Amino acid sequence: MPVDIKAEAVNNLRFIRGAIERAERVSAVSGLGGLMMGFIALCTMAVASRLPSLAEQLLVWIGAAFIAASAAIICTVFKANKNGDRLDSDSTRRFLQCLLPILLVGALMSWTLWATPHVSLLPAMWMLLYGCGLLAAGTYAVPPVMYMGSCFLIAGLITYALPPNWGNVLMGLVFGGLHFAFGYQVFKHHGG
């Protein structure tokens, strides 16, 4: 049977491209960063539960989000340096291009809803938007990121259906539990 040289060469190039894209995904996310984000979320739940109003609790959560994001960035830089990987790779750029706009929308919506009676919707909205961001960004990251995004979407829908006074506990369990579980997966199977 004659071999189609062109098709064979195109297939080989496609295979190389796929292998390169998959390999670049490995360095994009830090498992240790995920574990730290989970720990910060559980601590935040404990601190926020002492506060009387939902608005005050959510304010603590906003502060915690900045601390957790900083921890994740530091861990990612640390992991990249340790493994000798580039942080300016196409995969990292695409990962951020998918995640950051959705986080920006989340911040804008939080600002808009803050002074309205719908402020209790924020925990569900945060989970849903973060889930969408992770699901999109997960295309350029290791598989657990995409699975975590799906879990956040499901958790967001459940939170939306439950009474508002569950908000703090659900935030702690979902952000803490999912970051812990998937952070551990990345840490164990994808190089730290």
Add this chain to the structure above:
Amino acid sequence: MAAKSSKQQNSGSNVHASLKSISGFVKADQEGDYHRLLNDRVRLGIVSSLAVSNKLTFNDLKHLLEVTDGNLSVHARKLEEAGYISINKSFDGRMPKTEFSIRQKGRKTLQRYLKHMEALIRATTN
């Protein structure tokens, strides 16, 4: 009809000339057997993955290429013997850890292989 036949002959001779130059390109390669080594998908996958990640662990590569432990070990050893990659074995606490990295020779060979594939496509497209 005659013009069409002449055109086909010209096109055929062009492809033949292009493929001949590629054949010379392969023969001119000092390593000689690079195309044989990289013709295997697992070995090609190992070298391609390592070209963008300076270091990958055994488990990383195993998951990336979806191969068994034994298969990966055999192909990695062949690439190491050819001087394309280096394999570093150490301990992470009590756990044995195997890390792969690409060597200059492996990187150059992959670049050469890519150029070869591109040349093949160009030759058969014209």
